[in-house]
Amino acid sequence: MTSQAIDVHEELADARAGGFHWRLGAIMGLLTLFDGYDTFNPAYVIHYVAAPWGLKAGQAGLLISSGLVGFLLGAALHGVAADRFGRRGTLLAGLWITSIFTLMTAVLANSFVSFCALRLLTGLGLGVLLPLATTYINELAPRRVANTFALWGVALGWAAGGTLAGVVGVFATPSWGWQSLYWIGSLSFLLLPFMHLTLPESPKFLAIKGRVTEIREMLAKLRPERAHIYATATVAADTNQPSGNLILELLQPRYRRTTIAIWATAFLSLFCIFGLSGWIPTVMIARGETFTASFGFGALMQIMSFVGSIMLGHLVDRFGRNRGLLGLWWALGGCAVLTLVFLNDHVVNITCVAAAGFFIIGAQFVLNNFTSAAYETNVRATAVGMELSVGRVGAILGPFVAGALQQNYQSSLPMFISIGVAALAAGGIILLAGRTRVAVAAERLAEPSAA
Template identity: 30%
Template sequence: MVAIFRQYRYNKHSDKTGVNICVKMEENMDIISRLEQVSVSRFHYKLLVMTGLGWLFDAMDTGIIAFVLPVLAKEWALTATQVGVIGSIGLFGMAIGAVLAGSAADKWGRKAVFAVTLLIYSIATGLCGLAWNYESLLVFRFLVGFGLGGELPVAATLMAEYSPAASRGRFIVLLESFWAGGWLAAALISYLVIPYYGWQSAFFLGSVPALYVFFIRLAVPESIRFLIDKGRQNEAAAIVSGIEQAAGIRPAAQPMAAAKTDMPAAAGTKIAFSELWAAPLAKRTILLWLIWFGIVYSYYGIFTWLPSLLVKQGHTVIKTFEYVLIMTLAQLPGYFSAAFLVDRIGRKATLAIYLAMSAVSAYCFGQAGSAEVVLFWGSLMSFFNLGAWGVVYTYTPELYPTRIRAFGSGWAAAVGRFGGILAPVIVGYLITGPEGFAQVFTMFTGVMLTVAVVVWLFGEETKSRTLDEISQ
């Protein structure tokens, strides 16, 4: 995985004549063209696994708090509103983390921010196990959310910038599929550990991913497009040469002793929020913000509360963990089916269909009575909802140019997190009514159907287009 770093030689003309600038621009396009021409290889799958493991750890932490809440609510005598606030405070941290990390990733690089944010949420997760009261847990959950919110869009951006255009959608959905693995890990930890060793032990296990940062620093390369955007052509060309050499498609460039020929970064590299609202990005920004708000509102409102909701329906804690584990398993075929469709029928159709079917499943789940019906519709809801998530993470970085890709993706994710902040609190309020369970899922049905219609009417198709073609 670690690229063979070699230097890249280019002509030295005077910048005053403008010739050197043209030569450098041609070389930048050549580097990107060479990267695009590398077909799917072992390199891409290794990068998928390396970024995917970070994704898995994110999901494991999110899942752990969902399983801890019903136990914690009983032990600390928490109200439904307090339980909702615990779920929401992490989303508030994620919103802030997504914006700050996105901006940092466009300034200092995807790789560094990916590693730092993973370290933050891992340490903070361990601190949750030391929480001594409700208020201290809120502080630690905010820090966990900050790290989580920063890591997710940055990892998706990095994977998108390395994936070949024809299979980019598949790779990003497969990256998102690691989320199901993290929830499975959380379900297993909760089922096997919490009943015997207490809820604190689940958080301590959630801090283990901090050790993974060392592997990231060794094995994950920096984004080629980021390096070129910052004037670091030699590094970019060296990484591409290493990828080509590993794939056996052409000889790597010969090394050059000096590395001072990198083009200086373009002037005015400071990223402004107003850029998200300049044509043609304004329409894309509005679309993505609506999608993110709706899908995050639905997901965190449903799945953060799911174990607690089932307990309130009369199921035991152990049985609830079993049911959620089965529903979580349904996420994997949901991801894989979306990965199959996203590069065939496109992002727009796949996302709209999966959101609509998730809405139907949510409504039927809310009306279910027996355990068998709950499991059936809950599994379908999980299948379609998480498949839709995979497409959202594919779609988002594609709609922004390199210079603000992580920044734009971070803002979209941040807006979504505010939906996630509202949802657990609103669920906590609705669930206290006599028809609370049905009302909650009727609400989520309406939200997901609305987003599906918005995608179908206003979505832009990006299937099989290179990132440079989309950003024009």
């Protein structure tokens, strides 16, 4: 009997999201939960250490940014490792690094210098988790629900982690100190044995490496109704092999315009996200909000970011016009932040902060998926890693610039102006990127219903 030839990419794209898809999505969600939790912890540390450590606003901004420097390095380096050696091992290494240095922060961080040093080392692990989880889940995502599926896996976990950081900041830190944030964060150690036992390699990476037996087993779990075909199928060779410098490959003519637009947009987007979220509890206290309410604003941003990302992802899957929708989301988020320049009222504060999370952070999640869909498998992890690495330059500058502006002007208004304008600029620049293959496919699927 003649065996049937199959294309791994098409088999994955044409699948329905089944139980095994959702189990792997849940694993990625757990990974990004700890990433989101750990990323936003410093915003709740500032309140407790600024006076004892004698920090000025600019130094407090560096306290937030220190972990992001490590994230930048981890995000830049992990993609090359993941594209060369595999997604699974690189993800596990990132989780080990994150867990070890989170625990060490709780035990050993007792000064500005020691805290920043340990946060930088923690960031090396965090720089692996979010971008590589995004790559991994996008490589599994069925074409018809690519953004929605990926967002339920990655965005839900990250937003839940950021929300949990806010809850711990409100209820645990008053009694047990800021170190409680990191004792709870070190529970990521409990995830490691589970990950080692259950996390498989990405099927698209297996295809590049020609590991046929593992591909058949993986596809049979993802599409059990076709398991009998996969048992004897011939797997089409993936001729799109990585060659040369993977980062330079992103700047070749076929990718150049999209790469530059994505990098610039990510820089501005993460400048907004970390500039705002890193300072929002402190700024809201200065605007007259109570301690509990001010710390709750951080959690509110994360909750609304998930809602905004899911709504945007659904619209992109439905209509495929991802650049225009992304641009709209950042423009609306920028307008919400600029409103805080002119109005200071409890209801306005809540509404505008919620809108900033809904639109600005929600758009960033979809930008990660946009990036993953814009590149071939052989450079995808590198592309997502570089997007978030370049973006982390903006994330590093965001809290620092926000702190410096407050220190120089003795007001939060210049901070809101800079963040609002940056969000508007991000919305304009993303329109310059090329359309992704996923967007084109979604538009074609939408045509019959539109007719």
